[in-house]
Amino acid sequence: xxxxAEPENEPQVRFGALSTAEIVPVVPLRDAxxxxxxxxxxxxxxxxxxxxxxSAMRAERPVALLLQKDRGTDAPEPHDLYSIGTLAxxxxxxxxxxxxxxxxxxxxxxxxxxxxxxxxxHLTVYAERLNDPTDEPGQELEAHLLALRQxxxxxxxxxxxxxxxxVNVIGNIRAPGALADLVAGYLDIEIAEKQNILGTLDVSKxxxxxxxxxxxxxxxxxxxxxxRQETQESMGKKQREFILREQLQQIRKELGEGDDxxxxxxxxxxxxxxxxxxxxxxxxxARNELKRLERMPEAAAEYxxxxxxxxxxxxxPWSKRTDDNYDLDVARKVLDEDHYGLEKIKRRxxxxxxxxxRNPEGHAPILCFVGPPGVGKTSLGxxxxxxxxxxxxxxxxxxxxxxxEIRGHRRTYIGALPGNIVRAxxxxxxxxxxxxxxxLDKLAVGFQGDPAAALLxxxxxxxxxxxxxxxxxxxxxxxxxxxxxxxNVLDQIPGPLRDRLEVIELPGYTETDKLEIAKRxxxxxxxxxxxxxxxxxxxxxxxxxxIIEGYTREAGVRQLEREIAAVCRRITTRIADGExxxxxxxxxxxxxxxxxxxxxxxxxxxTSVPGVATGLAWTPVGGQILFxxxxxxxxxxxxxxxxxxxxxxxxxxDIALSLIKSRADKLKIDAASLAERDIHVHVPAGAIPKDGxxxxxxxxxxxxxLLTNRRVHADLxxxxxxxxxxLVLPVGGIKEKVLAAHTAGIKRLILPAxxxxxxxxxxxxxxxxxxFVWADKLEDVLGAAFxxx
Numbered sequence: 001x002x003x004x005a006e007p008e009n010e011p012q013v014r015f016g017a018l019s020t021a022e023i024v025p026v027v028p029l030r031d032a033x034x035x036x037x038x039x040x041x042x043x044x045x046x047x048x049x050x051x052x053x054x055s056a057m058r059a060e061r062p063v064a065l066l067l068q069k070d071r072g073t074d075a076p077e078p079h080d081l082y083s084i085g086t087l088a089x090x091x092x093x094x095x096x097x098x099x100x101x102x103x104x105x106x107x108x109x110x111x112x113x114x115x116x117x118x119x120x121x122h123l124t125v126y127a128e129r130l131n132d133p134t135d136e137p138g139q140e141l142e143a144h145l146l147a148l149r150q151x152x153x154x155x156x157x158x159x160x161x162x163x164x165x166x167v168n169v170i171g172n173i174r175a176p177g178a179l180a181d182l183v184a185g186y187l188d189i190e191i192a193e194k195q196n197i198l199g200t201l202d203v204s205k206x207x208x209x210x211x212x213x214x215x216x217x218x219x220x221x222x223x224x225x226x227x228r229q230e231t232q233e234s235m236g237k238k239q240r241e242f243i244l245r246e247q248l249q250q251i252r253k254e255l256g257e258g259d260d261x262x263x264x265x266x267x268x269x270x271x272x273x274x275x276x277x278x279x280x281x282x283x284x285x286a287r288n289e290l291k292r293l294e295r296m297p298e299a300a301a302e303y304x305x306x307x308x309x310x311x312x313x314x315x316x317p318w319s320k321r322t323d324d325n326y327d328l329d330v331a332r333k334v335l336d337e338d339h340y341g342l343e344k345i346k347r348r349x350x351x352x353x354x355x356x357x358r359n360p361e362g363h364a365p366i367l368c369f370v371g372p373p374g375v376g377k378t379s380l381g382x383x384x385x386x387x388x389x390x391x392x393x394x395x396x397x398x399x400x401x402x403x404x405e406i407r408g409h410r411r412t413y414i415g416a417l418p419g420n421i422v423r424a425x426x427x428x429x430x431x432x433x434x435x436x437x438x439x440l441d442k443l444a445v446g447f448q449g450d451p452a453a454a455l456l457x458x459x460x461x462x463x464x465x466x467x468x469x470x471x472x473x474x475x476x477x478x479x480x481x482x483x484x485x486x487x488n489v490l491d492q493i494p495g496p497l498r499d500r501l502e503v504i505e506l507p508g509y510t511e512t513d514k515l516e517i518a519k520r521x522x523x524x525x526x527x528x529x530x531x532x533x534x535x536x537x538x539x540x541x542x543x544x545x546x547i548i549e550g551y552t553r554e555a556g557v558r559q560l561e562r563e564i565a566a567v568c569r570r571i572t573t574r575i576a577d578g579e580x581x582x583x584x585x586x587x588x589x590x591x592x593x594x595x596x597x598x599x600x601x602x603x604x605x606x607t608s609v610p611g612v613a614t615g616l617a618w619t620p621v622g623g624q625i626l627f628x629x630x631x632x633x634x635x636x637x638x639x640x641x642x643x644x645x646x647x648x649x650x651x652x653x654d655i656a657l658s659l660i661k662s663r664a665d666k667l668k669i670d671a672a673s674l675a676e677r678d679i680h681v682h683v684p685a686g687a688i689p690k691d692g693x694x695x696x697x698x699x700x701x702x703x704x705x706l707l708t709n710r711r712v713h714a715d716l717x718x719x720x721x722x723x724x725x726x727l728v729l730p731v732g733g734i735k736e737k738v739l740a741a742h743t744a745g746i747k748r749l750i751l752p753a754x755x756x757x758x759x760x761x762x763x764x765x766x767x768x769x770x771x772f773v774w775a776d777k778l779e780d781v782l783g784a785a786f787x788x789x
Contacts, residue, residue, distance in 0.1 A: 021114045021126035024064040024087060025052035027103075028123075030071040033194035034086045035181040036107040044093075044101040046074070052122035053093055053103055062087040062108060064125045067195050078116040078123070084199040087111050087127060107181075110198065132177035132203055144207045145176045151214045152183050158221040180207040187213050242297040266294050269310055277319035282474040286313045309411060312418060312472065317425060321432045321480065325389035326357040338383035339376055340517050341763075345369070345504050349384055363461035368440065368485035368493075371506030372736070374556020377486040378438060380506075384484065385434035393424040394436035403449025406458065408471035418471040421458055421478070432480035440497070441487035452494045459483055459500045505761075508555025508623065508739045511548050512765055518544050522561045530568040537571045538584040539564070546587040550597035553743075555623070555736070567593055611706035613785070615698030616719040616741060616749075617690070618733030623740030625717055628683055628695065628702040635678030643683035646691025649699075652722065653681050656700035659724055659778070660707065667782075669707045679703070694731035696722035697750065700778065701785050710786045717741045718750035718781065726778035734758040742766045750775050750784055 027042075027049045034040055044050050056063045066085040068076050088105040095101050111127035118124070137145065152170050156162040173179045184197045184206075193213065200206040273286045293306045325331065331353055335346045352365055369377040378394065385392035400406075408419035417423070424435055443452045458464055458478060465479035485501060487493055493501070509517065523539055547567075552559045570593045571583050585593070611630040616623060639657060641650055657679070664671035681699065683690055697720040705712050719737055721729040730752045739762075741749055753774040759767070773784045 021128055022111075023117070023124050024062055024111075024127045025056045025119070026064045026066060026081070026116075026123040026125050027052050028076045028081060029065055029067050031191055033067055033191060033198055034065045034088060034105075034107045035185040035194075035198060036086055036109050037178055037181055038185045039091070039104070039106045042103045042105065044103050048075070048122045050101050052124075053090060053101075055119070055122060057090050057093055062089050063105065064111065064113075064127055065105075065107075066113070066125075067191065078113075081113075082195055082199070083113040084130075084195075085111055085113070086198065087129065110201070130201055132175065137176050137203075141176050141204055141207070144204065144211065145174075145179060148176075148179055148183060148207055148211050148214065149173075151211060151218060152179075155214065155218055155221055158218070158225045176207050177203045180210045183214060184210050188217060189213050242299070266290065269293075269314070272314045273310075276314050276316075278313065279318060279475070282313065282318065285474050286310060289313075305411060305414075305416075309471075312422075312426070313474075315426055316422065316472070316476075317429050317431050320430050322390050322430050324353070324356060324360075324432075325387070326353055328353055328357075331387040334387040335383055338386070339380060340520060341509075341513055342376070342380065342506065345380065345506070348504060349387065353388065363479055364482045365502050366459045366461065366483045366485070366500055368487060368498075368501035368503050369506055370487050370490045370503055372488060372508050372555035374554060374558035375506045375508060376556070377506060378436065381434060381436040381484045381486075384482070388434065388482075390482070391428040391430050391433040392436070393428045393433055394438055395420045395424055396438040397451065398439035398442040399444055400451045401444035401446030401448060403451055403454045404470065406451050406454035408469040410470050411473070416471055418469050419454075421467070422469045422472060422476060425476075425481070431477065432482075434482045434484060437483060437485045439487065440485040440501075441489045441492040443494075452497050455497055456500065459485075459497065505735070507735050507761075507763060508743075509557060510739060510742055510763065510765060511545065514548050514552075514557055514560055515541060515544050517557050518548075518560060518564060522557065522564050526561065526565045526568045529565065530572045532568055532572060532575075536575065536581045536583065537568065538582060539567065540584070540586065543585050543587050543590065546590055547594070550590070550599055551594055553599050555739070563594060610709050610711050611702055613698045613702040613705060613712045614717040614746070615695045616717050616737035617692070617694065618736050623733065623736035623738070625740055625744045625746070626683060626690070626695070626698075628681065628698045630679060630681050630702045630706040632677045632679050632706060634676065637675040638678045640678065640680040641682075642680070643685075644689045645683060646689065648691050648693050649683070649695055652693055652696040652699050653703075655722060655724055656696060656703050659700060659722065659726060660703055662724075663726070663778075667704060667708060669704075674707075679706075692731075693721040693729075694719045694733075696720065697728060697775070697781055701781060704782060705786065712785050713748065713787055715745070715747035716750065716785060717744075717746045717748075718785065720750070720752040720755075720775065720781075722778065728752045728775045728777060728781060730754040735761045735763075738762050738766055738770065742769055747771060748773060748784070750781055752776075753780075 027044065028046075029042070032040070032042070044053055053063060055061075064085055065088050066081040069080055069082065073080050086107045087109050088107045090103060090105050092104040093101070094104075110130040112130055113125050114128050115126040116123060117126065149170060153167065156167050156170070170179065170182065173182065180197075180203070184194060187194070187210070197206060197209055197213075200209060269290055270287075273283060273290065276283075276286075278286060289306055289310055293303065293310065296303050296306065328350055331350055332346065335342075335349060339346075348367070355362060369380060371377060381394065382392050404419065406419045406421060408422060409416035418426075421435070425431060425433065428435075437455075443455075445452075457467055461479065464481075465477045466475045467478045468475055490498065490503060490505075519541070527534065527537060547563050548560060551563045554560070567585055567590075571581075571585070574583065575581060591597075611632075613628045615626045615628055617626050618624075639653065641653055645653075660667060660669065661671060661674065664674075681702070683695070697718050700722050701712060701718065704710075719731055719734075721731055723729060734751065734755050735758060738749065747769075748771040750773045753776045756774060759772070773780070775781045775784070
């Protein structure tokens with residue numbers, strides 16, 4: 001028996017009868033080498049091979065599996081086949097419906113070709129079986145066996161889907177040759193290399209050759225395993241979900257379950273972008289984001305963020321706008337229906353409409369209504385929108401301290417949203433609404449930034465056509481938006497922001513104004529709120545005046561409306577109890593409904609004694625009258641001040657006292673007696689802090705009244721700053737102070753002569769009802785203040 005296969009150039013091919021050999025049908029193989037012990041399926045396509053298999057099946061003999069030297073040979077002859085092959089038992093022979101034939105066979109043993117002989121329709125061979133030796137292996141061969149087994153088991157561990165049965169088989173094989181054949185059958189090497197291993201009859205050499213090839217495969221498997229492990233470690237949950245979802249998508253396509261939902265969503269978004277009619281820059285940004293969304297798995301954290309961003313771009317009204325109503329008569333009618341008075345503001349709105357009618361592309365104004373609470377600033381903005389036929393939106397700036405509330409948050413943050421400007425435009429659904437910025441004077445500054453600084457761009461007509469919200473990150477045109485700000489105190493608005501506003505001041509209402517507003521608007525509104533018909537309740541003018549004088553003391557009408565609401569609720573309750581109407585509410589009924597009067601006219605009793613003067617003060621909620629009371633007691637010339645007076649008011653008292661002492665002779669005051677008397681000055685109400693220089697004139701008048709024992713006119717009030725030279729200096733808030741005096745029943749006012757410039761700002765009805773005394777110096781004040789001796 002030879003130990004190795006015969007050389008390819010010296011095949012042992014002999015024709016003739018050999019009585020000692022086994023005659024077996026030949027099945028040539030194109031690209032497969034079958035080792036003993038292997039169970040393999042084979043595709044049998046050639047006619048001779050089919051005939052050979054059928055002959056072996058009929059005779060219950062094995063088949064001879066020989067590899068072709070050239071796989072391209074369709075009808076191999078003996079010289080085209082190797083001389084060493086494998087005898088295999090046919091286990092099953094199948095013919096498929098398409099006519100193809102398949103053979104399942106199991107390798108038995110090697111054989112050597114002794115001779116070829118042709119049968120009727122196939123080739124046969126005289127085969128000599130080449131069994132491995134059955135002796136116990138020596139130590140060297142045993143070592144080779146153990147080494148090969150370890151290599152094989154390591155290779156199986158590195159393979160991702162190695163069958164457990166194969167691991168058990170390799171572990172249980174004790175024959176070195178059988179193990180080498182089994183491993184060689186699974187090696188991924190060239191066919192010629194496998195044929196050389198099959199032709200190696202020496203077991204030691206064979207097992208060594210298999211070990212060398214397996215070691216090469218192991219190196220590849222180790223590297224592949226390391227790469228796979230590194231890839232799996234770097235590939236987190238998102239990547240795995242992406243792969244699974246892609247596989248699921250392909251499975252759905254194969255099953256014919258319709259289009260992928262994500263594809264339908266992308267298509268829908270693409271159509272929505274086209275319908276939005278965005279500016280070119282914005283549309284390019286939207287489509288780039290759509291492409292990014294298409295490549296992104298739905299389970300990714302950024303998917304929802306990108307989808308939300310696209311929704312904002314699509315739903316923002318880039319091209320939607322409402323047509324302005326340029327009919328000036330209609331605008332005047334709407335403004336008159338909604339608001340009483342306010343002629344200056346109504347005229348400004350009509351002027352804007354007239355300009356817009358001639359120049360539709362002009363910049364919209366930035367108006368700011370400044371006035372005390374309850375005078376109709378917010379409702380006036382709604383009326384402007386109604387008069388122009390525009391949508392109206394508002395948001396409050398009170399307490400806002402984050403710049404992102406104006407400019408929006410950057411999309412890198414979780415939960416990011418556009419700023420209030422963009423949100424208001426989206427809510428309005430048009431690019432040219434009337435947008436009210438409420439409480440401009442109550443902006444705050446925090447570590448997040450200064451919202452007032454962010455508003456500089458928004459409220460500048462020269463640059464707000466290219467406003468950039470941090471969330472959208474595309475230019476937004478705000479030039480067509482009419483911005484209206486509101487504030488109670490103009491001085492609390494930052495200077496650069498105030499410079500961009502067209503300020504329109506709303507004065508407080510007089511009693512006449514409140515009466516008309518109640519008759520035209522408040523009663524009707526509260527009647528509807530409380531479910532009353534017009535004929536079920538009647539409130540006379542005298543009753544309204546009694547409510548205004550006795551139950552309200554404000555610049556606006558909010559408290560007045562609350563009192564009217566209380567009256568309406570009482571009537572509704574009586575009707576619900578079964579009483580028959582209609583009900584007429586008289587002034588005498590107010591005590592039962594609203595309780596005792598909250599405010600009394602204290603003018604006469606407070607000014608009926610010397611040492612009391614009436615001053616005027618300005619507050620953020622409008623003007624107010626205040627009383628200065630002075631009294632003297634025996635003492636050492638000390639001065640006592642009470643009533644929570646600020647430093648400036650305290651200085652005003654010191655100035656007034658020094659001025660009086662310097663002019664004691666002219667005022668007929670005994671200067672020596674001042675050193676023996678303590679003077680106490682009090683300004684009610686004591687719980688309210690007070691400060692400012694405008695009470696200087698009233699302080700001086702009260703002290704002169706005390707020291708000369710002369711009374712001040714009960715229907716007179718005054719304001720102005722006093723100096724040590726006796727000059728009367730101008731002060732602010734004249735309009736609000738005059739209205740407060742008029743509301744309180746004052747008939748005469750002493751004002752600084754240098755405040756005559758403010759006379760035109762005083763409402764006409766107040767100018768007609770009051771007598772004005774313009775004072776340049778102290779003598780002018782005292783000459784008009786005191787009653788006749």
